[in-house]
Amino acid sequence: MATTVIxxxxxxxxxxxxxxxxxxxxxxxxxxxxxIAILYLISVTLFFFLGGFFAMLIRLELLTPxxxxxxxxSYNKVxxxxxxxxxxxxxxxxxxxxxxxxLVPLMIGAKDLAFPRINxxxxxxxxxxxxxxxxxxxxxxxxxxxxxxxxxxxQFSNTNVIEAGIAIFIVGFSxxxxxxxxxxxxxxxxxxxxxxxxxxxxxxxxxxxxLIMILGTPVIAITTVMLAVERLFHLGIFDPKLGGxxxxxxxxxxxxxxxxxxxxxxxxxxxxxxxxxxxxxKRVFGYKIVALSSIAxxxxxxxxxxxxxxxxxxxxxxALIFSFITxxxxxxxxxxxxxxxxxxxxxSISFATPMLYAFGxxxxxxxxxxxxxxxxxxxxxxxxxxxxxxxxxxxxVMVGGVVMGYLGGMxxxxxxxxxxxxxxxxxxxxxxxxxxxxxxxxxxxFVLGYVGMxxxxxxxxxxxxxxxxxxxxxxxxxxxGYLLPMVYFAWSLRYGPIAGPNPWNAAGLEWKTASPxxxxxxxxxxxxxxxxxxxxxxxxKLEDGGIR
Amino acid sequence: MSKFLPLWPDRASTIAGQVDxxxxxxxxxxxxxxxxxxxxxxxxxxxxxxxxxxxxxxxEGSPILEIGWSVIPFGVMLTFFIWGAVxxxxxxxxPTSSTEVYVVAKQWMWKIxxxxxxxxINELHVPVGQNVKMVMTSQDVIHSFFIPxxxxxxxxxxxxxxxxxxxxxxxxVYHLFCAEYCGTSHSGMIGNVVVMSPQDYSQWMAGGPSAxxxxxxxxxxxxxxxSTCHRxxxxxxxxxxxxxxxKPVLLEDxxxxxxDENYVRESILNPTAKIVSGFKPVMPTFQGxxxxxxxxxxxxxVKSLAQPASGTLNQAAVAPAGQPQSKQVQ
Numbered sequence: 001m002a003t004t005v006i007x008x009x010x011x012x013x014x015x016x017x018x019x020x021x022x023x024x025x026x027x028x029x030x031x032x033x034x035x036i037a038i039l040y041l042i043s044v045t046l047f048f049f050l051g052g053f054f055a056m057l058i059r060l061e062l063l064t065p066x067x068x069x070x071x072x073x074s075y076n077k078v079x080x081x082x083x084x085x086x087x088x089x090x091x092x093x094x095x096x097x098x099x100x101x102x103l104v105p106l107m108i109g110a111k112d113l114a115f116p117r118i119n120x121x122x123x124x125x126x127x128x129x130x131x132x133x134x135x136x137x138x139x140x141x142x143x144x145x146x147x148x149x150x151x152x153x154x155q156f157s158n159t160n161v162i163e164a165g166i167a168i169f170i171v172g173f174s175x176x177x178x179x180x181x182x183x184x185x186x187x188x189x190x191x192x193x194x195x196x197x198x199x200x201x202x203x204x205x206x207x208x209x210x211l212i213m214i215l216g217t218p219v220i221a222i223t224t225v226m227l228a229v230e231r232l233f234h235l236g237i238f239d240p241k242l243g244g245x246x247x248x249x250x251x252x253x254x255x256x257x258x259x260x261x262x263x264x265x266x267x268x269x270x271x272x273x274x275x276x277x278x279x280x281x282k283r284v285f286g287y288k289i290v291a292l293s294s295i296a297x298x299x300x301x302x303x304x305x306x307x308x309x310x311x312x313x314x315x316x317x318x319a320l321i322f323s324f325i326t327x328x329x330x331x332x333x334x335x336x337x338x339x340x341x342x343x344x345x346x347x348s349i350s351f352a353t354p355m356l357y358a359f360g361x362x363x364x365x366x367x368x369x370x371x372x373x374x375x376x377x378x379x380x381x382x383x384x385x386x387x388x389x390x391x392x393x394x395x396x397v398m399v400g401g402v403v404m405g406y407l408g409g410m411x412x413x414x415x416x417x418x419x420x421x422x423x424x425x426x427x428x429x430x431x432x433x434x435x436x437x438x439x440x441x442x443x444x445x446f447v448l449g450y451v452g453m454x455x456x457x458x459x460x461x462x463x464x465x466x467x468x469x470x471x472x473x474x475x476x477x478x479x480x481g482y483l484l485p486m487v488y489f490a491w492s493l494r495y496g497p498i499a500g501p502n503p504w505n506a507a508g509l510e511w512k513t514a515s516p517x518x519x520x521x522x523x524x525x526x527x528x529x530x531x532x533x534x535x536x537x538x539x540x541k542l543e544d545g546g547i548r
Numbered sequence: 549m550s551k552f553l554p555l556w557p558d559r560a561s562t563i564a565g566q567v568d569x570x571x572x573x574x575x576x577x578x579x580x581x582x583x584x585x586x587x588x589x590x591x592x593x594x595x596x597x598x599x600x601x602x603x604x605x606x607x608e609g610s611p612i613l614e615i616g617w618s619v620i621p622f623g624v625m626l627t628f629f630i631w632g633a634v635x636x637x638x639x640x641x642x643p644t645s646s647t648e649v650y651v652v653a654k655q656w657m658w659k660i661x662x663x664x665x666x667x668x669i670n671e672l673h674v675p676v677g678q679n680v681k682m683v684m685t686s687q688d689v690i691h692s693f694f695i696p697x698x699x700x701x702x703x704x705x706x707x708x709x710x711x712x713x714x715x716x717x718x719x720x721v722y723h724l725f726c727a728e729y730c731g732t733s734h735s736g737m738i739g740n741v742v743v744m745s746p747q748d749y750s751q752w753m754a755g756g757p758s759a760x761x762x763x764x765x766x767x768x769x770x771x772x773x774x775s776t777c778h779r780x781x782x783x784x785x786x787x788x789x790x791x792x793x794x795k796p797v798l799l800e801d802x803x804x805x806x807x808d809e810n811y812v813r814e815s816i817l818n819p820t821a822k823i824v825s826g827f828k829p830v831m832p833t834f835q836g837x838x839x840x841x842x843x844x845x846x847x848x849x850v851k852s853l854a855q856p857a858s859g860t861l862n863q864a865a866v867a868p869a870g871q872p873q874s875k876q877v878q
Contacts, residue, residue: 312705351593366585386701451696452697455729
């Protein structure tokens with residue numbers, strides 16, 4: 001049989017995952033989790049800048065009190081596009097599908113995810129859904145807001161609601177498949193000796209996220225189907241004129257969409273745990289409690305949805321219970337912040353760019369979390385809900401938190417992904433731009449909300465203008481901060497210094513293989529005999545930032 | 549208040565000061581917490597910055613600290629919770645001595661009807677120092693009735709009534725916003741709340757042309773034929789509505805509900821949903837036959853039947869909530 005002899009790989013020229021095939025087919029039909037991560041990196045980045053473009057349109061329109069840049073309908077479509085793209089096509093997939101895909105197998109010493117083909121399928125679902133979303137935008141857009149509240153969405157909107165619903169339905173399956181893949185992989189494919197208590201906290205965070213993905217996402221799928229059924233066949237589910245209940249839609253929508261906030265933030269929290277430990281060169285303070293707090297957030301996060309509905313007329317006692325549980329979910333988040341801060345104590349702290357992002361995350365997430373307590377307090381929520389206070393709060397958590405974590409992670413693992421270092425000076429400058437620009441954009445919005453400016457307003461009374469101008473100015477600084485990394489990451493692909501396997505002297509299995517890693521990650525399966533973050537056994541890299 | 553860079557809206561209701569007090573407390577606690585974390589991060593990061601020859605010191609964790617920074621913040625949060633809940637209960641519980649104003653929201657205007665028959669659009673005139681209860685519904689999509697100067701907001705939902713109450717403290721003109729996204733002119737669905745001294749208010753009210761709302765309801769009650777079954781003299785085919793409002797109603801399926809605005813409304817639009825015990829489901833639906841304004845008038849009329857001032861005094865003996873005398877016990 002075996003007459004054809006397969007030539008042995010020349011050991012002198014090892015291939016890595018990037019050089020293992022250069023054709024388009026080798027990328028589009030790959031089952032390598034690292035290549036799929038790159039596919040996600042490209043597509044999610046495109047959607048980020050598309051969503052960012054719509055954000056800039058919003059900020060430009062709000063520069064003046066009159067609606068003078070675009071028509072009211074266009075403005076409504078613009079903020080809807082911004083919301084839908086950023087939530088479903090950027091924030092939810094960004095860390096799990098890019099960094100998670102790349103790192104989960106590497107961090108647990110596996111060759112790939114448990115279901116490589118399903119992994120590729122989930123990227124294709126993302127692309128199909130994204131294509132439909134873009135088709136919606138090109139065909140006049142949709143004007144329901146990303147929240148799709150009924151009966152406006154089912155009986156009154158004249159835009160492509162069904163098609164947008166289909167996009168959300170499909171992209172949901174993309175994240176269900178990713179979650180399923182991660183859960184099975186973490187259970188079944190850990191390297192010998194890598195017990196649960198030795199897992200990196202990034203893996204714990206991805207695991208908790210995956211639980212929410214597979215338990216929560218089906219609910220939004222069902223909800224979009226119900227919405228479509230009512231819109232197409234006038235079956236009374238949500239519209240009271242047909243015998244439905246409009247608040248039922250909100251319950252179902254937030255039953256998914258509140259936990260979805262934790263789908264976004266938990267993976268970034270996992271990233272921050274990796275960054276703080278590496279750049280303090282120290283084991284995390286309170287490993288177990290930080291790991292379990294991720295699970296606690298995932299579980300309790302399912303029990304707070306009606307805090308979005310305190311002014312809808314839900315019963316007093318329901319409001320009371322949801323307010324209480326909302327405070328309760330604040331505890332595990334606070335625990336994480338305190339433990340990260342305590343990890344710095346007696347560490348050996350480097351101020352490399354990823355660490356600057358970690359500091360930025362702690363700052364912005366603290367403000368985002370604390371203002372969440374304002375909204376959980378019933379009496380104050382009545383005044384500030386549906387105003388710019390809420391807008392600012394969730395941007396502090398979702399942009400200040402998630403994007404800071406993502407950018408910190410991208411800088412940290414860029415040498416692993418590309419094999420090259422990014423330019424440290426430019427990176428620090430852009431981190432500064434992001435932090436300053438972000439605060440300038442969103443801090444005025446807290447004040448704006450308390451003063452009373454409702455969200456989704458195309459024109460507004462003139463006394464709100466100064467705060468809006470500040471916000472728009474901040475958004476311009478922020479845009480520069482987001483564009484710079486695009487430029488220098490691309491530059492570094494060719495001109496960046498060669499990184500080597502472990503440029504940060506970091507612990508963690510992903511740093512024990514080449515950069516970029518070979519297709520099957522490790523030449524031989526690693527055997528783990530150490531605890532996570534065993535930094536006391538590793539020399540700290542002395543030069544600040546650790547690059548050369 | 550600076551008009552150039554405002555930090556607060558005007559404070560013009562009895563609840564506004566209470567909301568602001570809790571808000572200031574939240575701002576202070578948050579500022580202290582934020583400062584604490586910022587300073588801790590900055591001090592630790594600089595003090596333990598990476599230096600040659602200085603090795604990090606491994607620390608596993610500290611159960612006492614973990615318990616401390618879980619329990620203490622939660623204790624502080626409980627004060628937010630309780631204080632917030634107390635204010636919310638006040639906001640959601642209208643005093644019994646409230647003047648009622650009906651609101652019908654539609655894309656994209658606020659239609660206001662006073663009990664005295666005054667109607668206005670995108671303007672609400674109210675007197676200082678009086679409890680005012682807004683009874684609100686929407687003709688189309690969900691809206692939200694938001695008066696920043698009162699620190700109050702309530703979603704206005706099609707197919708049901710929601711309520712909001714306030715007691716205005718300072719004469720002036722304040723913003724009324726729609727706070728729930730409702731389509732094209734969402735940001736144009738705004739108006740003014742005009743708070744007036746009682747003298748000015750009664751002067752304004754005197755200019756009203758039409759009949760009081762319950763009076764309009766009474767006429768509708770007759771013209772729509774309601775009065776043929778809902779009789780006050782003898783037991784008709786429908787329950788006697790005299791003095792029924794606000795009292796418990798025993799239903800055919802054994803449940804008991806309170807006869808409130810939503811119950812009356814539902815019974816007109818969907819009469820078979822909650823049949824009063826002892827009656828047959830013979831009433832036709834008035835869905836599509838009465839407008840939201842007419843519904844409000846009917847509700848106001850039924851409500852007025854339970855008020856001793858407008859009703860007769862010998863109604864105390866009538867069985868609660870229109871149950872037929874023949875069937876008191878279940």
